[in-house]
Each structure stands twice: as structure tokens, then as C-alpha cells.
Amino acid sequence: MDIFTTLYGNLALGFGEALTLSNMWYCLLGVFLGCMVGVLPGLGSLIAISLLLPITFHIPTSGALMMLAGVYFGSDYGGGTSSILLGVPGHAAAAVDVLDGYPMTQQGRGGIALFMKCVASFFGATVGILLLALLAPALASVALKFGPGEYAALLLLGLIASATVGQGSPLKGIAVMLVGILIGTIGLDISSGLPRFTFGISELEDGVNLAVLALGLFAITELVKSCGQGRKKVAEQKFGLRDQLPTREDWRRSVGPMLRGSGLGATFGALPGTSGGLATFLAYSIEKRISRNPERFGKGAIEGIAAPEACNNAGIGGAFIPTLTLGIPGDPIMALLLGAMMMQGIVPGPQVVTEYPDLFWGLIASFWIGNVLLVILNIPLIGLWVRILAIPYSLLFPAIVMFTCIGAYSVHNNVFDVLVLSICGLIGYLMLQLRFEAIPLLLGFILGPSLEENFTRSMTIYRGDFTTYFERPITASILLVTLALVVWTFWMASRKPSRPQEA
Amino acid sequence: MKSPDMRDIASGVTLIAIGLFAAIYAYANYRMGTVTRMGPGFVPFWLGCIVAGLGTLIAVLPFLSARRDTIEPPPFHPRPLIAILVAVLLFAGLVTRIGLVPTTLIVTFVSALAERGFDLKRTAMLAVTLAALIWVIFLLLLDMRLPAIVLPG
Known part of the structure; x- marks a missing residue:
């Protein structure tokens, strides 16, 4: 029972840290703002976090990370709300909620769908967070023995996974990821202290700012893309508390799917590159396959909400495992969180668990608190979210343009960053037109500097001999997995005429 | 072929x-x-x-190979691209010179041009509301170091 006493001690430490008044406030603020942005169709977690990233540079580390995690949970949750009520997913992972959630709304059972989503997501999140709390310290203690070579190999694996799992061509994904690393080299070189690619502009010596790049690539590009697209209206619904309570039959149907969904999500979430809906769609199709009457699916079956929703939220907990213990993010949002950590002067990696235990466990505790707050915010406040959904886009986007500009300006209180923002926005839109994905670029940008540093150091240790990578068991097996991933992706890409829109 | x-x-x-x-x-x-x-x-x-x-x-x-990527990118719309980029550049050029409040008014008008069916009255109302909101949030509450308005002279 030793492991559980340690876990108890750690969680007690975490809750002690997370339950301070200021941290609770940041968590609540994050969850609330996340929900608000997430509910708006087309504005997913990525944009929500990009918009709030500049603010976090000005607040204490644990509060900043708790707020960002809250934004992540909140916007992820809000995305599902718009799936159920409008039939328009707020983001890719919420697309599965449309399948049965929107039919339930059309049948006047939208409130019940939202309630069950809330319960399932809370359940799934709890499973994911428990798994994270159990596995993270163990994984971190293994990873503490890693040297620069092992890190370089792991970073390469994470980058290749993110570049090849997307929807577009894997070749382009890898190329654009490398361009991201190149953008990451802008600024003062860590080892020599010399400026690189700054072209004599002193503002570039700090490098391109992460928040500015993310705002340009995601917020500006998304604004340009969605202008002129029509939007649906919310169907008339009642959202009193009584209209939201599921029947006994609904509960009975949902328990099994929630358990299976959580298990699936937690397993898949820990693997890099599997976010964006793959696991949630898998959870949905498993429920459909084992159901005694699969014909109900797609017509408002409550299982079709419970399973993917539990899976999605368990997956978030799982995805934090490699992010927090290895410093290898599983998806772009995790990468942004890592970037925020770096901005606060914390080097991500296994030492975070041992060197900053209050931060690490506080963050884990705040995930759970954030999910409790989500339940509290969403059941009584559903009317508010419905009203936000109804805001016309033409009123919304000038406001987002302003918030984006102010966000970029506030990073260094400098107009130069706003100019960089406009360039990043233009690049993002051109990339969209040329069918490049922005996510590998962002990951390359965030992880590139630490890949370069670890690679350089490893080559010094290995006396300039590349083959050492294949002689050491850990680096050799990581590189082998990477190679297998590349071969498999290209083989799949050459077999199919085109990769499908949704995995 | x-x-x-x-x-x-x-x-x-x-x-x-x-x-x-x-x-x-x-x-x-x-x-x-x-x-x-x-x-x-x-x-x-x-x-x-x-x-x-x-x-x-x-x-x-x-x-x-004759194989083609079937994922079509969204159609190219020069209008929103130009309007939003110009709005961002105007923010960069104006915000320290004339202040945050007048910049908000101008940026709102320019970015509203991104969508077809520009409505003068509605945009004006939006611009004023937004300027007030941004003044309260960023200058009064978050205490950002930016002038609210710079008077000429």
C-alpha cells in the first residue's frame, strides 16, 4: 500500500497548492474563459490558449499554468456544447458529439445530452487524472536517467509523430516541422551567445515569441478563413434544471460506455499524436458495434455521447503524462503549455516532478478542481452558453482582431511584436492555401531549440560518431520506433488515394 | 495524364x-x-x-504519379485577408501614436470591412462598445502601459 500513501501525500500537497485563493481564481477564470471561447464555433482550444497566453507571462507560474489548463479543459468542453446544440463542432475532437448529440437536440432532449456529457466528461477526466498521478512519478524517475542522446531521440520521435499523423501529406508535414525548427533558431544561440537570423534587428534577439506565432498562425488565419461563412441558429430548447435530468434508462445505458470510453481514452492519450478525435471516434464505433440495437446510433443514442466524452477527457489526463514527465507534448495544446512553462523559466522534463513538486502536484490537483468547476459552471449556466452561441460572427470578429493585437503587443509592450503577428498571420493563411498544416510548424518551433541543444551535446559525448545512437539500447529502440512510424505512414499514404478528413 | x-x-x-x-x-x-x-x-x-x-x-x-491530393483548401478570399492584415498593421502603427481608444475605433471599422454587407450603423455601435470595453478591461483593470488617447499637439 506504499504507493497509495505516497500518492495521498502528493495529492494532499497538490490540493494545498491549488486551493489557495489566487490559484483557485486563476483556475476559475481559465475554465470560464475557455468555455466561452470554446462554445463559439470555429474557435477551439488552440485559439483560446493562444489568446490567453500573453496574459500568463505576467502572472505567477503555478497560477499561469493552472489558468491555461483550465482554458484547455473549458474550451474542449465548450466545443462539445456547440456540437450538441448547433450540430457544428467547436473543434475536431468534438465532431463526434454531433452524431448523436445534435439529433437529441432536434428531439428536444438537448438538455439531457448536455447533462450526460457533463457527467461523462467529469468521470473520464477523473480517471485520466488518477492515471496521471499514478504513472507520472514512475515514468519521471525512469526518465531522470536519460542523457542528451535519449532526449534528442525522444524529441525527434515526438516531432515526427506530430508531423505525420495530421490529415495532409506526411512529406509536407515533416518539411514544415523542420521549417518550424528553423524559425526556432532565430535569436541568440544558447551555446555560443551569437545572434542567428536576426538580420540586425535587435527585437529579434529574444527570438520570435511563442504567443505571437500562435496568435498569427491560428487566430488570424482562422479569422480570415471563417469570414463570410454563414452560421446556424440554435433550436428552441428548454434548459431548466428539470429538463436536463436524464431518466433512469439514460443512466443505465451510459454507465458501461463511460467506463469503456475512459479506459480507451487514458490508454490512447498517453501516446503522442493521437489527439484530434482518433480515440473518440474509436470509442464511438466500439459502442455502436457492441450495442444490441446499433440502429439507434446516429439518431440520438445517449451512449454515443457518454463514451466519446469520457474517452476525450480521460485522454487529456493521459496526454499530460508524456508532457509533464518527459517534456514531449502529445498535441499542439500540450506544446503551448510547455512553451508557457519555458517562458516562466522552467525547463520541462522529468526534473519538474522532483524539483517543483508543489507546482507539479498543484497542477494535477487543479485539473481535477477545474473539472469540478466545469460541472458547476455548466449545469446552471447553460442558458448563458446558449446565448453566447447566438452572438453573430460579424460582431465577434472585430473584437477578436483587437484582442489578438493587444495580446501580441502586451508580450513585451512593443509594437514590433504586432508586426510579427501580421507576418505570421499571412504565413498561416498562405500555408492553408498550399495545404501545409500549422501544427507541425508550431511543435518544431517549440521543441526545436531543445532538440538542437540535446543533439549538439550528445554528439560531443559520443565523440562525433552518429552510430553511437544505434549502439545504445534506449536511443536505438526510440529511433527504430520513429523509423517504423515513418515507413508505416508513407506506406499507408501511398496505398490510399487520399487520406480521409477524419481519422 | x-x-x-x-x-x-x-x-x-x-x-x-x-x-x-x-x-x-x-x-x-x-x-x-x-x-x-x-x-x-x-x-x-x-x-x-x-x-x-x-x-x-x-x-x-x-x-x-497521377495521384492527386483530394483535400481542397478553402477558396481564396482576398478581401478578409487584406482587411484583417491592414487592421493589424494599423494597430501596430497607431496604438502608441494616437492611443488605444481611437485605435480600437479604426481597427473595428477596418476589420468589419472583411465581411460583405458592411453596415455602418451597426459597426459604429460595435466600435464604441468595444472601445469602452477594451478601455475598462485593459487600461483600468489590467493596468496596461498604453495611452488611452493621445491628443494632437
Whole structure:
């Protein structure tokens, strides 16, 4: 029972840290703002976090990370709300909620769908967070023995996974990821202290700012893309508390799917590159396959909400495992969180668990608190979210343009960053037109500097001999997995005429 | 045989340009060092070479196979792109010179032009509301170091 006493001690430490008044406030603020942005169709977690990233540079580390995690949970949750009520997913992972959630709304059972989503997501999140709390310290203690070579190999694996799992061509994904690393080299070189690619502009010596790049690539590009697209209206619904309570039959149907969904999500979430809906769609199709009457699916079956929703939220907990213990993010949002950590002067990696235990466990505790707050915010406040959904886009986007500009300006209180923002926005839109994905670029940008540093150091240790990578068991097996991933992706890409829109 | 996709060729050529630029610039300006002791130019040089190589593959492959990517990008809309970029540039040029409140009014009008069916009265109301909101949030509550309004003279 030793492991559980340690876990108890750690969680007690975490809750002690997370339950301070200021941290609770940041968590609540994050969850609330996340929900608000997430509910708006087309504005997913990525944009929500990009918009709030500049603010976090000005607040204490644990509060900043708790707020960002809250934004992540909140916007992820809000995305599902718009799936159920409008039939328009707020983001890719919420697309599965449309399948049965929107039919339930059309049948006047939208409130019940939202309630069950809330319960399932809370359940799934709890499973994911428990798994994270159990596995993270163990994984971190293994990873503490890693040297620069092992890190370089792991970073390469994470980058290749993110570049090849997307929807577009894997070749382009890898190329654009490398361009991201190149953008990451802008600024003062860590080892020599010399400026690189700054072209004599002193503002570039700090490098391109992460928040500015993310705002340009995601917020500006998304604004340009969605202008002129029509939007649906919310169907008339009642959202009193009584209209939201599921029947006994609904509960009975949902328990099994929630358990299976959580298990699936937690397993898949820990693997890099599997976010964006793959696991949630898998959870949905498993429920459909084992159901005694699969014909109900797609017509408002409550299982079709419970399973993917539990899976999605368990997956978030799982995805934090490699992010927090290895410093290898599983998806772009995790990468942004890592970037925020770096901005606060914390080097991500296994030492975070041992060197900053209050931060690490506080963050884990705040995930759970954030999910409790989500339940509290969403059941009584559903009317508010419905009203936000109804805001016309033409009123919304000038406001987002302003918030984006102010966000970029506030990073260094400098107009130069706003100019960089406009360039990043233009690049993002051109990339969209040329069918490049922005996510590998962002990951390359965030992880590139630490890949370069670890690679350089490893080559010094290995006396300039590349083959050492294949002689050491850990680096050799990581590189082998990477190679297998590349071969498999290209083989799949050459077999199919085109990769499908949704995995 | 179908004609190769122009977008792939353009993507490839762009990557070649970026890669070659990075490689040549790094080679010319930064010390390369040795594999054991890498200089600041080492990683950018080789990255540039690999990017240019991948770019060549991407540009050439469409000529070799008839297979085409079926994922269509969204149609190209110059109007929202120009309106939003101009709005951002105006913010950059104006915010320290005339202050946050008048900049908000101007940026709101320009970015509202991104959508067809520009409504003067509605945009004016939005601009005023937004300017008030932003003044309260960013200057009063968050205490940002920006002038609310700079009077001429």
C-alpha cells in the first residue's frame, strides 16, 4: 500500500497548492474563459490558449499554468456544447458529439445530452487524472536517467509523430516541422551567445515569441478563413434544471460506455499524436458495434455521447503524462503549455516532478478542481452558453482582431511584436492555401531549440560518431520506433488515394 | 495524364527557397564547427539542406504519379485577408501614436470591412462598445502601459 500513501501525500500537497485563493481564481477564470471561447464555433482550444497566453507571462507560474489548463479543459468542453446544440463542432475532437448529440437536440432532449456529457466528461477526466498521478512519478524517475542522446531521440520521435499523423501529406508535414525548427533558431544561440537570423534587428534577439506565432498562425488565419461563412441558429430548447435530468434508462445505458470510453481514452492519450478525435471516434464505433440495437446510433443514442466524452477527457489526463514527465507534448495544446512553462523559466522534463513538486502536484490537483468547476459552471449556466452561441460572427470578429493585437503587443509592450503577428498571420493563411498544416510548424518551433541543444551535446559525448545512437539500447529502440512510424505512414499514404478528413 | 497540381509545385519551390536561403545564410555568416563541437551554423545549415531536399521531392513527385491530393483548401478570399492584415498593421502603427481608444475605433471599422454587407450603423455601435470595453478591461483593470488617447499637439 506504499504507493497509495505516497500518492495521498502528493495529492494532499497538490490540493494545498491549488486551493489557495489566487490559484483557485486563476483556475476559475481559465475554465470560464475557455468555455466561452470554446462554445463559439470555429474557435477551439488552440485559439483560446493562444489568446490567453500573453496574459500568463505576467502572472505567477503555478497560477499561469493552472489558468491555461483550465482554458484547455473549458474550451474542449465548450466545443462539445456547440456540437450538441448547433450540430457544428467547436473543434475536431468534438465532431463526434454531433452524431448523436445534435439529433437529441432536434428531439428536444438537448438538455439531457448536455447533462450526460457533463457527467461523462467529469468521470473520464477523473480517471485520466488518477492515471496521471499514478504513472507520472514512475515514468519521471525512469526518465531522470536519460542523457542528451535519449532526449534528442525522444524529441525527434515526438516531432515526427506530430508531423505525420495530421490529415495532409506526411512529406509536407515533416518539411514544415523542420521549417518550424528553423524559425526556432532565430535569436541568440544558447551555446555560443551569437545572434542567428536576426538580420540586425535587435527585437529579434529574444527570438520570435511563442504567443505571437500562435496568435498569427491560428487566430488570424482562422479569422480570415471563417469570414463570410454563414452560421446556424440554435433550436428552441428548454434548459431548466428539470429538463436536463436524464431518466433512469439514460443512466443505465451510459454507465458501461463511460467506463469503456475512459479506459480507451487514458490508454490512447498517453501516446503522442493521437489527439484530434482518433480515440473518440474509436470509442464511438466500439459502442455502436457492441450495442444490441446499433440502429439507434446516429439518431440520438445517449451512449454515443457518454463514451466519446469520457474517452476525450480521460485522454487529456493521459496526454499530460508524456508532457509533464518527459517534456514531449502529445498535441499542439500540450506544446503551448510547455512553451508557457519555458517562458516562466522552467525547463520541462522529468526534473519538474522532483524539483517543483508543489507546482507539479498543484497542477494535477487543479485539473481535477477545474473539472469540478466545469460541472458547476455548466449545469446552471447553460442558458448563458446558449446565448453566447447566438452572438453573430460579424460582431465577434472585430473584437477578436483587437484582442489578438493587444495580446501580441502586451508580450513585451512593443509594437514590433504586432508586426510579427501580421507576418505570421499571412504565413498561416498562405500555408492553408498550399495545404501545409500549422501544427507541425508550431511543435518544431517549440521543441526545436531543445532538440538542437540535446543533439549538439550528445554528439560531443559520443565523440562525433552518429552510430553511437544505434549502439545504445534506449536511443536505438526510440529511433527504430520513429523509423517504423515513418515507413508505416508513407506506406499507408501511398496505398490510399487520399487520406480521409477524419481519422 | 492529369496535369500536376500547381499547389504542390508552389509548395515545393517555396520550401526549396526557404531551405537554400537558411543553408547559404548560415554557411556564409556563422561558424560551422565540427561534428564533435558544433558551431552556431551547423544545425541551421543542415536543416536548410534537408528542407530544400524535401521541397525538391514535393515539387517533383506530382510529375511522377497521377495521384492527386483530394483535400481542397478553402477558396481564396482576398478581401478578409487584406482587411484583417491592414487592421493589424494599423494597430501596430497607431496604438502608441494616437492611443488605444481611437485605435480600437479604426481597427473595428477596418476589420468589419472583411465581411460583405458592411453596415455602418451597426459597426459604429460595435466600435464604441468595444472601445469602452477594451478601455475598462485593459487600461483600468489590467493596468496596461498604453495611452488611452493621445491628443494632437
